[in-house]
Amino acid sequence: MKLIRFGAFGAEKPGLQLEDGSRIDVSSIVEDYTPEFFAEGGLEKLAAADLSSCPAVAADVRLGAILKRPGKMVCIGLNFKDHAEEGGMAVPAEPVVFYKATSAIVGPNDDIVIPKGSEKTDWEVELAVVIGKRASYVSEADALDYVAGYALHNDYSERAYQLEKSGQWMLGKGCDTFAPLGPFMATADEIANPNSLKMWLKVNGVQKQNGTTENFIFNTQHVISYLSQYMTLEPGDIISTGTPAGVGLGFNPAQYIQPGDVIELGIEGLGESAQTAKAYQG
Known part of the structure; x- marks a missing residue:
């Protein structure tokens, strides 16, 4: 479904x-x-x-986020070797974990609002995993049994907030509108292998990211099992699993989102979404 x-x-x-x-x-x-x-x-x-x-x-009705406010949204950073390298960061020995504010969640085609004073808002196409049942201390072998489904996620990031405030990743990840989810959640039976999905992202029609989850450093099973050793994953919780190379930070010079930019993205089997960037109006 x-x-x-x-x-x-x-x-x-x-x-x-x-x-x-x-x-x-x-x-x-x-x-x-x-x-x-x-x-x-x-x-x-x-x-x-x-x-x-x-x-x-009706076909023209707005789509909302795939589920109503989850208990938590846990994200994995630097989960593609090429993305770690483009950011000048070491390939992690174990998953890099941070939270994204659930208040950032919006519909797949809603506008992305550039935060007040931001000059370094960036894009990241990611595979989101929705947990279907309580998971605590689960093995990698059993991990996918706890998945309700999968969805497309754009893990927007404000790089100055994330990297220039003593490593406060959450500050750069949880801004309002920074988590468009959807267009739909595909139930687990519809995705044969979450570790073999093509993913892409364009800005103003220009390809920026073109990757595959085959290049995960830590695959979906590993991430679910790993997180469950440190926290209970509850039904409806979301895990965002990382992004491939091609984010704005990785270009020389860096490229960041400007008002009016259109960001389009998709993942094989999980549809497509598009957001238009708007300046903050306080």
Whole structure:
């Protein structure tokens, strides 16, 4: 299944994207895609439901983030060797872990707002993993059993906040609008191998990133298992797994997002999204 949320910001309803690309409203079957939905067997309920009377969703309706506010959003930094090298950073011996504020989460095609005073806002196409059941001290062999699904994520970053304030990564990652998620969450059965997915990103039509999750330093199973040794992963939690080379920081001279820029991205099997950059208006 491909889970979507649609409607005005803060008033989204749950839906599904069907195989032909059309969309339906399933709010008569489930209330919303929340941590409780995953914890209480919502995917199984939805899979077994009769969808024949579900109304269609218009093609031009806004898509929201793939789920309503998760408990936490955990990210893995420098998880592609080429990305670490372009940033002049050592290839990590174990996963680099940081949190991204859940208040940064927006719909896949919502505007990205450049923070007040920012001069170094950057892009990062990433594979997001949605946890489906409570995971604590899980093995790599069992790790994928805990996955509800996967989605496209743009892990926007303000590099000055991230790297020039004594290494305060969260400050550069959690700004409002810095986590567009979607267009949909593909359930785990739809993605045969999360460690073999092509991914790309363009700015104003120019290719910047062109990679594959085959180049993970730490693959999806390893990341889930690793995190579960240090924290309990709860249903609905999101893990963002890192980005390949081609971010703005890695160019010489560096390239950063300007108002009016259009950032397009996609991952094989997980659709595409596009954000337009806007200047902060306080």
